[in-house]
Amino acid sequence: MPELPFTLDQLRILKAIAAQGSFKKAADLLYVTQPAVSLQIQNLEKQLEITIFDRGGRKALLTEAGRLLLEYCERILNQCDEACKAIEDLNSLKGGTLVIGASQTTGTYLMPRMIGLFRQKYPEVSVQLQVHSTRRTGWSVANGQIDLAIIGGQLPGDLENLLQVIPYATDELALVLPSKHPLSNKKELLKEDLYKLNFVTLDSQSTTRKVVDKLLKDSGLDIQRLKIEMELNSLEAIKNAVQSGLGASFLPVVSIERELAAGTIHKAFIADLEVKRELKLITNPSRYTSRASEVFKKNILPQFASFESPLREP
Amino acid sequence: MPELPFTLDQLRILKAIAAQGSFKKAADLLYVTQPAVSLQIQNLEKQLEITIFDRGGRKALLTEAGRLLLEYCERILNQCDEACKAIEDLNSLKGGTLVIGASQTTGTYLMPRMIGLFRQKYPEVSVQLQVHSTRRTGWSVANGQIDLAIIGGQLPGDLENLLQVIPYATDELALVLPSKHPLSNKKELLKEDLYKLNFVTLDSQSTTRKVVDKLLKDSGLDIQRLKIEMELNSLEAIKNAVQSGLGASFLPVVSIERELAAGTIHKAFIADLEVKRELKLITNPSRYTSRASEVFKKNILPQFASFESPLREP
DNA sequence: AGTCTCCATAAATTTAAATTATCCGAATAA
DNA sequence: TTATTCGGATAATTTAAATTTATGGAGACT
Numbered sequence: 079m080p081e082l083p084f085t086l087d088q089l090r091i092l093k094a095i096a097a098q099g100s101f102k103k104a105a106d107l108l109y110v111t112q113p114a115v116s117l118q119i120q121n122l123e124k125q126l127e128i129t130i131f132d133r134g135g136r137k138a139l140l141t142e143a144g145r146l147l148l149e150y151c152e153r154i155l156n157q158c159d160e161a162c163k164a165i166e167d168l169n170s171l172k173g174g175t176l177v178i179g180a181s182q183t184t185g186t187y188l189m190p191r192m193i194g195l196f197r198q199k200y201p202e203v204s205v206q207l208q209v210h211s212t213r214r215t216g217w218s219v220a221n222g223q224i225d226l227a228i229i230g231g232q233l234p235g236d237l238e239n240l241l242q243v244i245p246y247a248t249d250e251l252a253l254v255l256p257s258k259h260p261l262s263n264k265k266e267l268l269k270e271d272l273y274k275l276n277f278v279t280l281d282s283q284s285t286t287r288k289v290v291d292k293l294l295k296d297s298g299l300d301i302q303r304l305k306i307e308m309e310l311n312s313l314e315a316i317k318n319a320v321q322s323g324l325g326a327s328f329l330p331v332v333s334i335e336r337e338l339a340a341g342t343i344h345k346a347f348i349a350d351l352e353v354k355r356e357l358k359l360i361t362n363p364s365r366y367t368s369r370a371s372e373v374f375k376k377n378i379l380p381q382f383a384s385f386e387s388p389l390r391e392p
Numbered sequence: 393m394p395e396l397p398f399t400l401d402q403l404r405i406l407k408a409i410a411a412q413g414s415f416k417k418a419a420d421l422l423y424v425t426q427p428a429v430s431l432q433i434q435n436l437e438k439q440l441e442i443t444i445f446d447r448g449g450r451k452a453l454l455t456e457a458g459r460l461l462l463e464y465c466e467r468i469l470n471q472c473d474e475a476c477k478a479i480e481d482l483n484s485l486k487g488g489t490l491v492i493g494a495s496q497t498t499g500t501y502l503m504p505r506m507i508g509l510f511r512q513k514y515p516e517v518s519v520q521l522q523v524h525s526t527r528r529t530g531w532s533v534a535n536g537q538i539d540l541a542i543i544g545g546q547l548p549g550d551l552e553n554l555l556q557v558i559p560y561a562t563d564e565l566a567l568v569l570p571s572k573h574p575l576s577n578k579k580e581l582l583k584e585d586l587y588k589l590n591f592v593t594l595d596s597q598s599t600t601r602k603v604v605d606k607l608l609k610d611s612g613l614d615i616q617r618l619k620i621e622m623e624l625n626s627l628e629a630i631k632n633a634v635q636s637g638l639g640a641s642f643l644p645v646v647s648i649e650r651e652l653a654a655g656t657i658h659k660a661f662i663a664d665l666e667v668k669r670e671l672k673l674i675t676n677p678s679r680y681t682s683r684a685s686e687v688f689k690k691n692i693l694p695q696f697a698s699f700e701s702p703l704r705e706p
Numbered sequence: 707a708g709t710c711t712c713c714a715t716a717a718a719t720t721t722a723a724a725t726t727a728t729c730c731g732a733a734t735a736a
Numbered sequence: 737t738t739a740t741t742c743g744g745a746t747a748a749t750t751t752a753a754a755t756t757t758a759t760g761g762a763g764a765c766t
Contacts, residue, residue, distance in 0.1 A: 082400050083476060087754090090396065102712060114755050116713060121754095126479050129680040132536065133713060136764065139536070141680040142489065143482055150475030154468055161464030162397060165440050168457050175456065222446065222453070366443040366455040401723095416743055428724050430744060435723095447744060450733065 083125040086158065089151045091118050092130065096148050099137045169369060172202045176370040179218055179227030183249070183286055183313065184357060185209035187332040188228070188382060196378045203370045212285045216241065219362050225371040226361045230330075231285030233360070244359045247383045250331045251290055251353040253346045256323040262344040269299060269351055276307040276325035278316050289355045290328045297351050317343065328353055397439040400472065403465040405432050406444065410462050413451045483683060485514040490684040492521050493532055493541030497563070497600055497627065498671060499523035501646040502542070502696060510692045517684045526599050530555065533676050539685040540675045544644075545599035547674070558673045560693065564645045565604055565667040567660045570637040576658040583613060583665055590621040590639035592630050603669045604642045611665050631657070642667055 094104035095115065105112040123130050130144035140148060167173040176196075180189045185207060193205050208215070208224060212231035218224040220240055230249055233241065253272075255262045261271060272294075280287040294301050307325040310316050316327050317334065321342050337343040359379065361367070408418035409429065419426040437444050444458035454462060481487040490510075494503045499521060507519050522529070522538060526545035532538040534554055544563055547555065567586075569576045575585060586608075594601040608615050621639040624630050630641050631648065635656050651657040673693065675681070 082404065082472060084400075084472075086396050086398075086400050100712075110754095111756055112713070113715080113757090116715090117754075120714090126476075127483055128479060132678075132680050134678045134763085136712065138713085142682055143479065143680075146478055146482060146488075147475060150471055150478065154471045154475070157464055157468045157471065158396060158398075161461060161468070162440075164460055164464065165442060165457065168460060169441055174460075364446075364448045366446050366457075368456055414743070424723095425725055426744070427726085427746080430746090431723075434745090448732085450743070452744085 084122055086155070088118050088122045089154060091115050092122065092144075092148060092151050093155060095119070095131065095138055096140055096144070099139075101131075101133075101138055167202070171200045171369055171373060174368060174370055175204050175206060176368065176374060177206045177208065177223065177225050178374070179208050179210065179215040179224035179229075179360075181212055181215065181228070181230050181285055182209060183230060183330045183333060184228045186313065187330070187335075192374075192378050192382055195381065196374055199377070200370070200373070216360065219360050222362065222365050225368055226359060226375060228357055228359055229285075230355050230357050231289060240362070240364075241360045242363045244361075245356045246359040246379065247357045248354050249357050251286070251293070251328045251355065252331050252334065253326060253348060253353070254320055254329050254334060255326045255344045255346055256320055257341060257344045258323065259326070259344065262346065265347070267346050267348045269297070269348060272299065272348070273303050273305075276305050278307050278319040278325040278327045279309050280313070280316065281309045281311045284311070286330065290353060293353050293355070294351075398436055400469070402432050402436045403468060405429050406436065406458075406462060406465050407469060409433070409445065409452055410454055410458070413453075415445075415447075415452055481516070485684055485687060486516040488517050488682060488684055490517055490519045490682065490688060491537065491539045492519060492688070493529040493538040493543075493674075494521060494523055495526055495529065495542070495544050495599055496523060497544060497644045497647060498542045500627065501644070501649075506688075506692050506696055509695065510688055513691075514684070514687070530674065533674050536676065536679050539682060540673060540689060542671055542673055543599075544669055544671050545603060554676070554678075555674045556677045558675075559670045560673040561671045561696070562668050563671045565600070565607070565642040565669065566645050566648065567640060567662060567667070568634055568643050568648060569640045569658045569660055570634055571655060571658045572637065573640070573658065576660065579661070581660050581662045583611070583662060586613065586662070587617050587619075590619050592621050592633040592639040592641045593623050594627070594630065595623045595625045598625070600644065604667060607667050607669070 091104060091108065094107050095101055098104045098107060101115045101119070102112050105115040108115070119130060126143075126147070128143040128147070129141050130147060131138040132141055164173065178189065178193070186209070189207050193207060197203070197205060208218065210218065212229045213234060215224065215227045215229055216233045216237040219227050220237055228246060233243065253267070255275070261267060261275070264271075279290075282288070282291075291301055294304075308319070310319065313329065313333050316329065317337060319325060320327050320329075321337065326346075331338075331345070334343055334345070338345055359375065361371070361375070405418060405422065408421050409415055412418045412421060415429045415433070416426050419429040422429070433444060440457075440461070442457040442461070443455050444461060445452040446455055478487065492503065492507070500523070503521055507521060511517070511519060522532065524532065526543045527548060529538065529541045529543055530547045530551040533541050534551055542560060547557065567581070569589075575581060575589070578585075593604075596602070596605075605615055608618075622633070624633065627643065627647050630643065631651060633639060634641050634643075635651065640660075645652075645659070648657055648659070652659055673689065675685070675689070
């Protein structure tokens with residue numbers, strides 16, 4: 079690897095002299111003394127084995143070699159300026175990319191709004207959303223492919239320690255019924271009523287399904303006795319199934335806001351049972367945190383922390 | 393004028409780390425110690441207020457900002473390399489331009505051969521030939537528009553001191569006659585024979601004409617008595633006139649080599665009279681001397697210093 | 707000629723960078 | 737697990753570089 083025969087400062091000086099036509103004026107422009115300029119140019123000339131300026135009269139004129147060097151000089155310094163600008167933009171969130179991870183649910187129903195708000199505030203930062211399983215999202219955060227993520231499930235133990243996991247919000251998994259279901263008139267259901275329902279659930283691999291099963295079990299229910307009409311792998315499909323009267327389901331409230339408002343689906347309350355899970359923000363503390371990521375965490379997330387309060391569209 | 397937030401060395405280090413994936417390896421590559429690398433990157437990060445590398449595990453990985461900076465870094469360093477190469481080429485005469493000045497005579501008959509030889513040796517240096525009057529050529533050398541010139545006349549006094557004038561060669565101004573002219577049989581003419589001739593001369597503005605007139609006068613001839621058939625402003629025209637038997641003329645031997653060899657023109661000798669002028673090389677000592685100019689002066693010119701010896705075609 | 711401006715040079719100072727030596731943490735191996 | 741290694745950070749010292757102050761000289765303008 080060859081040594082560089084000049085420094086950026088020397089190029090800066092060269093440019094200044096060429097522009098001012100004088101060592102002295104260049105020195106004034108650069109806020110240094112005249113000998114500093116002279117010596118640097120001498121070094122440059124020695125290094126490159128060329129004469130750059132004719133110092134004959136009162137003006138310093140470029141030689142042929144000087145003109146040649148100046149061309150490159152300008153280009154180089156321009157690139158430097160551009161680099162500075164790009165970095166500044168990155169610092170002031172006028173550029174760059176933010177990669178966000180999310181589970182199916184939050185990725186579908188929550189993130190679009192958050193990202194919308196973020197992009198409204200920082201339109202020059204491009205945002206990428208990656209929807210994966212909790213496990214895979216965790217790994218992506220761990221190795222830096224994702225800046226920050228929101229998950230609703232449990233991380234593998236090893237990742238749990240590696241990553242920073244911050245409880246962020248509560249996600250209620252509401253029992254929803256077809257609006258014309260007989261039980262949808264009851265003010266409050268009893269746990270035992272659940273055994274009477276036909277369920278349309280997510281498939282058993284899904285995080286949300288696992289969470290629901292665990293919560294119901296913990297509350298004393300025998301989940302084996304619950305009748306499962308069918309297992310689907312899409313919340314939208316389940317919603318449609320419920321609306322068509324095919325059965326009940328536990329669904330994140332964030333995913334059914336529109337349907338509740340429209341009355342096409344009914345949310346039931348169950349005595350002594352709250353099916354809620356924690357949504358957690360995960361980041362990688364051992365990694366560089368981009369400004370965009372910082373801002374997203376500090377300014378955007380808190381606005382969506384409460385799911386109970388109706389969210390304004392951006 | 394803003395200070396630069398980084399140095400080329402820092403960029404070099406950045407690039408090396410990015411390529412090697414490690415501070416240590418980069419340090420080895422650059423023949424410095426590891427702390428030197430660490431500190432420079434720290435300075436860079438501090439200056440730009442960004443984090444460039446994730447130093448988590450065994451490998452130093454670029455952050456987003458780091459990748460952004462690296463892009464510019466590569467471009468900048470490439471430009472630097474290119475600049476170096478261009479300068480090297482200039483130094484090794486693989487580029488650049490040489491501007492040569494000459495009078496009508498040397499420009500027409502001498503320079504083409506010299507330039508041919510030069511370009512054969514240094515084909516990548518482009519050469520420009522400017523044919524002007526002695527006076528104008530002198531000024532062009534003075535203000536640097538011409539690197540070096542060969543003149544046959546007398547410079548204005550002020551330029552004489554300003555420029556370096558080196559006697560370079562003797563240019564004989566031969567008396568030429570139509571080959572079938574009665575006097576062309578005589579072994580040696582007498583000065584008085586000149587009064588019997590009809591002359592075809594250059595116009596009285598021309599340097600060569602002035603030189604000839606002065607030399608004849610100095611040798612005791614009365615130039616008023618010389619019969620001038622016509623005045624032309626081109627040597628070629630005069631040559632044609634002589635060959636056509638219209639008259640005699642004093643012409644630079646360099647301009648009639650071909651005709652002498654072919655016998656279409658006759659060169660006469662005059663007792664006690666040698667019409668010779670000094671061709672002089674002029675350069676500007678107070679100005680940068682390009683390598684090309686140096687080489688031309690040292691290596692090319694001497695090969696053409698003697699007009700008596702037949703010149704080889706390049 | 708005299709003065710002014712501009713650049714070069716020398717010596718001294720200040721500033722920056724590199725090195726040596728050491729520590730710390732994470733990954734690897736026993 | 738513990739030991740070892742590798743890579744990076746840090747501190748103190750040395751070395752090197754760039755800047756400044758002071759001064760001299762050459763050309764240009766009056």
